[in-house]
Amino acid sequence: xxxxxxxxxxxxxxxxxxxxxxxxxxxxxxxxxxxxxxxxxxxxxxxxxxxxxxxxxxxxxxxxxxxxxxxxxxxxxxxxxxxxxxxxxxxxxxxxxxxxxxxxxxxxxxxxxxxxxxxxx
Amino acid sequence: xxxxxxxxxxxxxxxxxxxxxxxxxxxxxxxxxxxxxxxxxxxxxxxxxxxxxxxxxxxxxxxxxxxxxxxxxxxxxxxxxxxxxxxxxxxxxxxxxxxxxxxxxxxxxxxxxxxxxxxxxxxxxxxxxxxxxxxxxxxxxxxxxxxxxxxxxxxxxxxxxxxxxxxxxxxxxxxxxxxxxxxxxxxxxxxxxxxxxxxxxxxxxxxxxxxxxxxxxxxxxxxxxxxxxxxxxxxxxxxxxxxxxxxxxxxxxxxxxxxxxxxxxxxxxxxxxxxxxxxxxxxxxxxxxxxxxxxxxxxxxxxxxxxxxxxxxxxxxxxxxxxxxxxxxxxxxxxxxxxxxxxxxxxxxxxxxxxxxxxxxxxxxxxxxxxxxxxxxxxxxxxxxxxxxxxxxxxxxxxxxxxxxxxxxxxxxxxxxxxxxxxxxxxxxxxxxxxxxxxxxxxxxxxxxxxxxxxxxxxxxxxxxxxxxxxxxxxxxxxxxxxxxxxxxxxxxxxxxxxxxxxxxxxxxxxxxxxxxxxxxxxxxxxxxxxxxxxxxxxxxxxxxxxxxxxxxxxxxxxxxxxxxxxxxxxxxxxxxxxxxxxxxxxxxxxxxxxxxxxxxxxxxxxxxxxxxxxxxxxxxxxxxxxxxxxxxxxxxxxxxxxxxxxxxxxxxxxxxxxxxxxxxxxxxxxxxxxxxxxxxxxxxx
Numbered sequence: 001x002x003x004x005x006x007x008x009x010x011x012x013x014x015x016x017x018x019x020x021x022x023x024x025x026x027x028x029x030x031x032x033x034x035x036x037x038x039x040x041x042x043x044x045x046x047x048x049x050x051x052x053x054x055x056x057x058x059x060x061x062x063x064x065x066x067x068x069x070x071x072x073x074x075x076x077x078x079x080x081x082x083x084x085x086x087x088x089x090x091x092x093x094x095x096x097x098x099x100x101x102x103x104x105x106x107x108x109x110x111x112x113x114x115x116x117x118x119x120x121x
Numbered sequence: 122x123x124x125x126x127x128x129x130x131x132x133x134x135x136x137x138x139x140x141x142x143x144x145x146x147x148x149x150x151x152x153x154x155x156x157x158x159x160x161x162x163x164x165x166x167x168x169x170x171x172x173x174x175x176x177x178x179x180x181x182x183x184x185x186x187x188x189x190x191x192x193x194x195x196x197x198x199x200x201x202x203x204x205x206x207x208x209x210x211x212x213x214x215x216x217x218x219x220x221x222x223x224x225x226x227x228x229x230x231x232x233x234x235x236x237x238x239x240x241x242x243x244x245x246x247x248x249x250x251x252x253x254x255x256x257x258x259x260x261x262x263x264x265x266x267x268x269x270x271x272x273x274x275x276x277x278x279x280x281x282x283x284x285x286x287x288x289x290x291x292x293x294x295x296x297x298x299x300x301x302x303x304x305x306x307x308x309x310x311x312x313x314x315x316x317x318x319x320x321x322x323x324x325x326x327x328x329x330x331x332x333x334x335x336x337x338x339x340x341x342x343x344x345x346x347x348x349x350x351x352x353x354x355x356x357x358x359x360x361x362x363x364x365x366x367x368x369x370x371x372x373x374x375x376x377x378x379x380x381x382x383x384x385x386x387x388x389x390x391x392x393x394x395x396x397x398x399x400x401x402x403x404x405x406x407x408x409x410x411x412x413x414x415x416x417x418x419x420x421x422x423x424x425x426x427x428x429x430x431x432x433x434x435x436x437x438x439x440x441x442x443x444x445x446x447x448x449x450x451x452x453x454x455x456x457x458x459x460x461x462x463x464x465x466x467x468x469x470x471x472x473x474x475x476x477x478x479x480x481x482x483x484x485x486x487x488x489x490x491x492x493x494x495x496x497x498x499x500x501x502x503x504x505x506x507x508x509x510x511x512x513x514x515x516x517x518x519x520x521x522x523x524x525x526x527x528x529x530x531x532x533x534x535x536x537x538x539x540x541x542x543x544x545x546x547x548x549x550x551x552x553x554x555x556x557x558x559x560x561x562x563x564x565x566x567x568x569x570x571x572x573x574x575x576x577x578x579x580x581x582x583x584x585x586x587x588x589x590x591x592x593x594x595x596x597x598x599x600x601x602x603x604x605x606x607x608x609x610x611x612x613x614x615x616x617x618x619x620x621x622x623x624x625x626x627x628x629x630x631x632x633x634x635x636x637x638x639x640x641x642x643x644x645x646x647x648x649x650x651x652x653x654x655x656x657x658x659x660x661x662x663x664x665x666x667x668x669x670x671x672x673x674x675x676x677x678x679x680x681x682x683x684x685x686x687x688x689x690x691x692x693x694x695x696x697x698x699x700x701x702x703x704x705x706x707x708x709x710x711x712x713x714x715x716x717x718x719x720x721x722x723x724x725x726x727x728x729x730x731x732x733x734x735x736x737x738x739x740x741x742x743x744x745x746x747x748x749x750x751x752x753x754x755x756x757x758x759x760x761x762x763x764x765x766x767x768x769x770x771x772x773x774x775x776x777x778x779x780x781x782x783x784x785x786x787x788x789x790x791x792x793x794x795x796x797x798x799x800x801x802x803x804x805x806x807x
Contacts, residue, residue: 013129014170020125055162076321078287084169100287101346106172106180118292118346 003120004028004046008038008064009053009082018051021109035059042071049120050079051103054090062097069098078119126221129174133219136163140212144205151200161190178218178231185238186211189245198245207241270334272359272386274373277344278326278352281311285321288347294327296343301333302364330370332362359386436529439490446486447768451787453479454765458789480766491526491673494572494581498523500536501543505568508547515565516551525572527579531651531671535581538644542583542667543568545641550587550665560662562586578695579673584666590659592616617657621645652783654800680786681745682765682794683758685732689794690758691765691786692745696799698753699746700761705738708757716744716755725755726806747799754803769796781805 005027009015012033019029030047032038036058041047050068054061061081068074078100083090091102103115140163147156164187171180186208193200214234218227275297279290297303308326312318331340337355344353363369363386376383453475460472498520509516527535551557551566558564563586571582595616600607604619623642648655653671658664672678672695680691681700701718708716708727716725725744744755767786781802782795 011129011132011166011170013125013132014173016128017125017173053166055166076284076287078289082169084165084172095286095349098286105169118296118343119287119289121289121292121295 002026002028003048004030005049005051005116006030006032006038006041006047007051008032008035008056008061010034010056011053014053014082018112021112025109025113035061035064038064039067042068042074044073047074047077049116050074050077051082052079053082054094061099062093065094065099066097080115080119126174129170129176130219132170133167133176133179134216136167137212137216139163141209144208144212147200148202148205154194154196157190157193157200161187161194164190175221176219178223178227179215182211182215182218182231182234182238185235185242189238189242192242192245204241207237211238269360270332270362271357272330272332272361272363273337273340274328274330274354274356274358274377275340276326276328276352276354279323279347280350281322281324283323283347283350286350288350290323290325290327290347290351293343293347294329297329297331297340300335300339300343301331302362303329303331304364304370305329330358330364332364356383357385358383361386440530443486443490446483450479450483450766450768454767455789455791483766487528487673490528490530492529492532493523494525494527494532494579495523497532497536497539498570501539501570504540504543505547508544512547514547514551514553516547517565517567519567519569520571521569522572523570525574525579526673527671528673531653534647534651535669535671538647538669539581539583541640541644546583546585546587546665550585550589552588556588574673575670578670581669581671582666583669584664586664589661589663589665590617590620590657591661595619613659617659620657621655649780652798678767678769678796680765680767680796682762682788683743683745684760684762685728685758688732689762689788689792691767691794691796692747692756692799693796694764696747697745698748701744701746701755702741703744703757705740705742708742708744716757718744718746718755723753723755725757726803727757729757729759731806747803749800749803754799756799756802765794767794 005022007015007018007022007029008031009018010033015031015033019031022029030041032041034056035052038050038052039059050065052061052064056064059067065079065081068077068079079098081091081094081099081102082105083094083102084105094102100119101115103112107115140160143156143160143163147153147160150156164183168180168183168187171177171183189204189208192198193204211234214230218231218234220227223231277290277293279288283290294305298305306328308328309324311324311326313324318324333340337357340355341348341353344351347353358373359369369386373383375381456472456475460468498518502518505516505518546568551568552560552562554564557566566586568583568585571584573580592613596605596611599605599611599616599619604622605611620641621644645655648669648671651671653669655670656668658666658668679694681694681697683690683692703716703718708714708725714725714727715722717723723744723746727742729738729742739759742757742759743761744757745761746753746755748754765786765788769784769786772782772785781798783798783801784796786794786796788794
């Protein structure tokens, strides 16, 4: 079974380039255009990783993570937040709400996969 | 890639529109933090994505604009009209930077936009902002400029709650392992007593040496996500690879414990060869002292060089191996057969060697697939714990001989029957607390499981100190069920046998736990399927005891090849006590078939007669004395051929329904020999 990754980002281009890179690397990818849509995917199905943007309409990353962590099945699922440098405060906030780590933009496929390997195998 | 870039360009033009409309709104309402926040976020997204798609100039300029708006977002200053028009102008400039292959003109524009923005920032905030927002609190370590090999010591003590955010610390250790050569030790020092273990917590710490050409920063980066939820120290041990120099590692650890400063080990010049011999004894002594200290250190930190003394093997591979060994044994007996026919001394010698090796191979294969019965008990403990809670009975499990080993295939197949027996004991056997007190028994029930090896059999006894079996009740049920006539007297042993009949139950009510005793027939047949037997002993209000006997292995046994008439049979060596040669005269059937051997009266069964087609009685017959329960029993046969090591094949569908034979083996000659189940045979004929 390939690992399933949920991408939540309001930018279509980012969603697509992430999906493209991850699918090429053999992952199964789900995409959501905002936090609320992403939350809908956590219906008990197996999701191995959530890769979420921080600033999104409806539910932002911080709120999404906090909500996901309340669902029994996903308490230990790794969550990575997409961010840019200098966002110490945001990283702290994301961690407090339950994120596992973060992924700095800009990134290339190699960096993406390398970061992923820190949290899923 | 093209399509992503095109999509991004469309998105960016939307961002521009959003920025413009937000800025115009902000002009009317300069203190509206929501609008400022929105502008900040759009810039942030543009910056991040711009870098992703190669629009570095766009990204750089937006970065500075973002810094400018950070000032307003953090309420340090209030937006003025100059900022609004400045930003709107910058956006117009940015639109020209949305090009894939920037020209010098583009670059010039970008640097102009950046310097203008920095001026604006300087206007509001005297302290230059960039580079101010700190890096993550990483652990300081020594310089790491050189790319040559170095050895580091890393201690990684995760916070107990590290697992909660989805971190798997093992991946980080894996990541380190990929960066260089590691000597990793795991410490369980923080592990609490079993009862206090919270499965959602991490009690493990890791201490390791790594020899790598990567920089300290790379090593720190491994832990970047857990920097705030773990104690991590990274310390350089040597500017070379000393991972195999235990003395150095031990000395380092010693210094750590005594909090002494550590001087880096530098790659020294190669020692001249001729000096080596002279200095050798001295060096050895130093090494000896250091190694000794390494042992002392190990006590404190759990750090020792471990040697691998066990490996994990896929059980499928073991099964395959066992199968091959059993095929090998069949082939070998064919070789023996041919060799004894040819009477070629050289061939006989080789065959003999071959046979010896084969036996060793078999024993070895056999040993490999044995696992302690303990693994089975864990499941039972869990069952007892859960069930006794739910039915409000206090039950203690007592075990003995759990180190007894059994073939793993047997253990797997034994789980269900054992669970069933224990479930029955909990439900029907052990009484409620009140009942037990009324009977003046310990209010806590006991279930005891004892295992031991007897010859090539393993005996497992499961006993509960509950109410025992009610023989009268069983008898009544049997009569009601039409199994026996109402006049017939039955012994207790016979009564117990009904328990193993399909659908037989003495329990008055159906219970959710074990139903109505349905399944004891299944328990018996699964034990029998493993060439084992199950017996039952009970005393009213005292105990019920199941005794399960199982062969050590399912597939390969030592046996005695015998013949009766024209047919060959096998008696498993494990049940044989002695073999006598007697005159057939002595075996003439009298009132009771008893033969006197070595001055002892021994009941016997003349298989020559029982197996029918025997033909003429030979003058002399062999009596094979076998164990039968706690007694001995004689089996009179025609001929003992030889000891025989064999791979047992299960009988097909045809001979099923009989249970005198537990299997068959193919002899070297290609002939078939049936394996006699002596217990069943004696039961049936005597």
